[in-house]
Amino acid sequence: MAYVLVIGASGGIGRETLTAALEAGHRVRAFSRSADTFDLRHNRADTCRGDATNVADIDAALDGIEVVVQALGVSASELFKPVSLFSVSTQVLLPAMQRHAIRRLVAVTGFGAGDSHDAIGLLQMVPFRAMLGRAYDDKDVQERLIKKSGLDWTIVRPGILTNSPRGGSYRVLEKPSQWRNGVISRADVADFIVRSIDDDDFIHKDPVLVW
Numbered sequence: 471m472a473y474v475l476v477i478g479a480s481g482g483i484g485r486e487t488l489t490a491a492l493e494a495g496h497r498v499r500a501f502s503r504s505a506d507t508f509d510l511r512h513n514r515a516d517t518c519r520g521d522a523t524n525v526a527d528i529d530a531a532l533d534g535i536e537v538v539v540q541a542l543g544v545s546a547s548e549l550f551k552p553v554s555l556f557s558v559s560t561q562v563l564l565p566a567m568q569r570h571a572i573r574r575l576v577a578v579t580g581f582g583a584g585d586s587h588d589a590i591g592l593l594q595m596v597p598f599r600a601m602l603g604r605a606y607d608d609k610d611v612q613e614r615l616i617k618k619s620g621l622d623w624t625i626v627r628p629g630i631l632t633n634s635p636r637g638g639s640y641r642v643l644e645k646p647s648q649w650r651n652g653v654i655s656r657a658d659v660a661d662f663i664v665r666s667i668d669d670d671d672f673i674h675k676d677p678v679l680v681w
Contacts, residue, residue, distance in 0.1 A: 505519040539575075540577040583627060643679070
């Protein structure tokens with residue numbers, strides 16, 4: 471079992487990953503700006519309050535950690551302003567992981583990031599760019615940084631997220647010819663993340679996840 475740091479643990483995929491990792495028997499550290507408000511009553515869980523773009527906060531959070539899950543998100547109101555959270559936090563995280571000799575990174579971006587952008591249909595492209603363009607431009611930078619890092623990375627690209635319960639019957643689309651948009655629950659994304667902690671099959675891969 472691994473000691474897993476979840477960056478962006480306050481909600482969404484990050485919070486689901488905490489639950490799934492504990493159920494799988496891992497130790498977890500929940501990292502978030504609001505981590506001190508968490509009610510994590512579990513003997514294999516602890517919290518660390520901090521800013522993902524702050525070097526000192528990330529260094530402190532990485533102490534003793536073996537696997538990092540990066541599951542950051544921005545609010546809907548932030549999508550209409552310049553977005554830099556994903557790239558700046560990654561620029562902080564990668565050298566910090568190297569300083570702490572941590573090699574395993576599972577990072578969540580999304581369908582439409584990196585080269586999966588080419589799989590977006592023409593009818594979807596206009597609303598995608600209008601709503602998510604700023605965030606996904608920054609996720610593109612995030613992915614490039616991770617792929618150049620030399621770490622044992624997996625990039626997870628979920629489709630449209632729902633709050634449905636975990637079902638476990640999602641599809642993992644590895645080949646560019648398979649990539650397509652679709653829906654998937656945050657709980658199922660978390661299931662894949664936790665499975666990837668112990669599974670080397672997805673190292674240096676960037677699958678799209680949909681139902």
